[in-house]
Structures are given as C-alpha cells and as structure tokens.
Amino acid sequence: MRLPAWLAQHLAALRALLVFTVLLGLAYPLLFVGVGRIPGLSDKASGSMVTAGSTLIGQSFGDDPRYFQSRPSAGDHDPTATGASNLGPESVVDTLGEDGSPSLLTQVCTRSLAVGKLEGVDGSRPYCTADGVGAVLAVFHADGFTGPVTRVVSVNQTATPFQTTYQGVRVEPAIPGEDYRALGGVITPIRGTAPANPVVPADAVTASGSGLDPHISPAYASLQVPRVARERGLPEDRVRELIDEHTTGRALGFMGEPGVNVLELNLALDGA
Template identity: 60%
Template structure:
C-alpha cells in the first residue's frame, strides 16, 4: 500500500513549501552572496567593493576637513570646499545649507544666523588672507559681510530715502559706505526689526571675476564631495609648495594626476580630488612631526 496516497494534501503542501525555503536559502542566502563577494575581489572591482579606501584611512569618495583643532586650515594641505554635513564632512549627516540667492540679510545678535551672502563674503575674505590674494567679491564689504542696505522710503517701497541702515553690519561697526541717496548710513542694531525697509544690495568695486573661485566659498549639495575646481587647486599651489619644500611645478604635476575630466567628455566640469591629492603629498613629501 502506498503511504503517500493516504497523506493529507495539506502535508504535501507544507513539504513543498519547506523544500522551496531550503532551496532559496541555499541559493540566495549562501551561494549568491558568496558568489558576489568572490566577484568583488576581481582586479578592477576590488577597490570599489571595499569603499574606495585610502591606505591612510578614509575613502577617496568622501571629503575630509583639513583643519587643526582650532578649526584653522592646516597650511601644508590643500583645502576642500565648505561643508554643511554636520560639523563638516560628517558622512552620517549629509546635508546642504538650503539657503538660496535671496538669503542676503543676517539675523544679528547672540542667537543670530548668517545669510548665504555673508557666509560667502566671510569665506572669500578668509581664503584671500590664507592664499595672499584679493578676496574681495561683488556685494561684499571689506570686513567680510554682505553689502546690503535697508532703505526706508517715504512712500513705503518707493519715494525719497528717509533713513538707511547697513543691515549686515551690527553696531558699533562702521558702515561700508557713508551715505546713500544723500542720507547717512547707520549700522544695524541687533534685535531691531528692519522688515519694512527696501533691501538694496550694493555691488561695490570688486572685480567681476574674483580671485577666489566660487567653489571655495560654497558647499556642495551633499556636503561630502571631495573635489574642488582646478582653479581653486592652482590658487593653493604657492602655499602648499612653500610649506612642503617643493617646487610649484612639482605640485602642479601632482594636481594633474588627480584631476578628472568631464564625464563622457562633455558632462560637468574637470575637478581635483583633494583627499587623494593630500594623501599623495603625505606619501611623497611627508611633513616632519605631522
């Protein structure tokens, strides 16, 4: 007598289900992962599979801050662009600043917040001082804040100017211009509401094409990009060459090794991977005591 012929149908269904689970577990839970792991070790794929690691630690795909404990740039390293990811290049907090071109007026006071314009102005001034070049930019004051006036007019948004305030220069700062439309310019008092003024950015006499490139003063969308423009890299050559005891030609040659062209020959712009470049500098021209 055939025992299976008397087995209830539901038992057969369960046996079939168990067989499927066992087969899928072996194939997808063991064979497939082991196969992919083995494939990832093939030359040409291993580096990407391991996160594009650098020999000294970190990844060539994620930017790093090259600052000292006080937050100042380390002079013998190429500097990256600003980062809004956490406290800077925090891979667990990828983020953008979410400020746009209309962000020109600071919130002054102890709990204040800088506008995007003032952030750009301050960064450009700091880079200019570090690299010994002109850090001035249009719509920026000499002291590194937005050159923005708040103009009170007798017609509300139109008419004669009756009072003018330099909105991003907190008192007792001296306004970047003495008068506007014949009215003396005042410094801004923290906590005072200047919302009824007509916001008026002043271009100033800065060059149309600043010495400090745009990527040196603005963060990337992710806050983690390790690349800078070739223009920003070249701006830093004299400082790095001097600190490392190298010729500028040697530094330029090293930059060329870590410069990538446009994607597919026409997408985007050429860029320099600062993380890889600084790692190469440490290998070829290490700093004593660093």
C-alpha cells in the same frame, strides 16, 4: 480536503513572504556584493579606504599650510552629518544677536576673506563688505517701494556701516532683532568695487550639496600651489604636475567639470 478560504489566503501570504525574503533579503544583496567585486568597481564599493580616510569622502585638513584644503562643508566634514545648509540665493540678511546665524551671502564673504588671507591674494568679491559680511541695505522710501529715500539701514552690521550714505541719506547700523523687511525696507544688495571675477573661486567659498565632496576645482587647486610649494620646499612645477596626475575629467567626456581629489593629492605630496 479543501482548506478554508481564510487559511488558504494566509498560507499564500506566508509563501509570498518567504519567497520575497529569500529574493530581496539574500539573493539581491549578494548579487550586488558580487558586482562590487568586479575589477574597476571594487574600490568604490569598498569605500576606497586609505590610512588617512576615504578618497570618496571630503575631509578637513585643519588649515595645515602644507596641505591642499578641501571645499567648505555645511556639516564640518562629518560623514554622519552629511547635507547642505538649505540656504539659497535669497539668503542675504543675517540673523543678528546671540543666537543669530549668518546668511549664505555672509558665509561666502567670510570664507572668501579667509581663503584670500591664507593664500596671500585678494579675497574681495561683489556684494561683500571689507570686513566679510554681506553688503546689504534696507532702503525705506516715502511711498513704500517708490519715492524719495527716507531711511537706510545696513542690515548685517551693528557697528560702523560699510558706507556712510545712500542717495544722500545717512546709513544706520542694524539693531539686533529688528526685521527691516517687515518694517517696509527694500532689501538692496550693494555690488561694491570688487572685481567681477573674484580671485578666490566659487568652490572655495561654497559647500557641496552633500557637504562631503572630495574634489575641488583645478582653479582652486592652482590658487593653493604657491603656499603648498613654499611650505614643503618643492618647486611649483612639481606641485602642478601632481595636480594634473590627480585631476579627473568630465564624466563621459561632457558631464560635469574636471575635479582634483584632495586626499589623493595630499597623499602624493607626502610621498613626494
């Protein structure tokens, strides 16, 4: 007996649902579980868990001077809050006041000073003030964007500005809540006298896209060697050997940059 068209369509849809449920809900996941058990992939598939955490996820070491420190994290190394700050190169003006937030430039400046203090090196870098905020001025001209300078404001400082004058005009501190760009000020970062190549590497002051990068650059690891060796009573050469042992090269020999797995390195230090 021929089934009604509507019933035949519903039965065909039901069969398709059952087939795709088996294929995509059971067979497909089981296939990848099996692939994850292949030697060489099992560590990554299982999360590479160790007693102290996972070697695939960056974590904080609490500024303990005995340990190598990870790069910054926009989510405070919380795996459930992975993500970036979404701040880009144009983020140079802080939001001042009780509910304010620092710009990306000020975050970089603050971190650089903190790393410099921890490692006993010069933490200064271009476009940063001595007190660790973005060295940025709002410059007002008589004719909008041109003409003589009539007013200058240090937009990221509410107290003493990082420089007293600009082109002969006294620099004012900022007033919280004022939008100097909207008032006609030209936002002007000031390079300052910091070296073009800062002592503190870029990955020491910037977070990764995920906020959970488990690696740091060999340059940042090398910067931390004197402190770690001193705190642990180890020769610096021995600490550098451990860095070399836990440094991975470029993917396929040409993609990306070498990296040092911080957790593995710290575990090796504990073992040493």
